[in-house]
């Protein structure tokens with residue numbers, strides 16, 4: 001297990017459409033373990049493989065709800081989502097220091113594979129639904145700032161220019177509470 005470097009906005013890997021995972025093998029399980037370590041180290045609630053520089057369709061999620069197990073999902077996809085939406089503030093471990101209100105479907109059904117290659121289906125609402133949608137966006141190269149108004153995005157990017165870390169490495173304190 002290892003804590004990996006989190007890629008930041010501006011890194012092209014965050015804008016790639018990540019590749020389908022064809023085989024759920026030990027390499028994938030090791031990557032998922034490292035992603036959990038990286039997410040917990042950064043005090044995040046979700047992480048997608050492109051955020052650690054791997055353009056493959058794998059996410060880890062822990063909404064910190066005692067009734068919901070932490071999950072790694074391979075090739076996750078939203079199969080249905082509600083027409084009713086929720087608005088809530090989001091951050092992202094790849095854009096530390098920036099938070100914006102994002103409107104998303106309030107409920108979503110997610111399907112994919114677990115780390116044994118078995119099909120799983122999650123009926124998510126609230127924070128869990130938001131995390132899944134945010135992380136699945138990541139594997140399609142979409143960031144939460146793409147889901148706010150152009151005006152708000154312009155201001156957010158201007159703020160990011162001022163607060164973004166100057167090195168490739170994320171200062172630990174700047175990453176708290178992201179996805």
Ligand code: NI
Nearest residue numbers: 092093094179
């Ligand atoms: Ni994110």
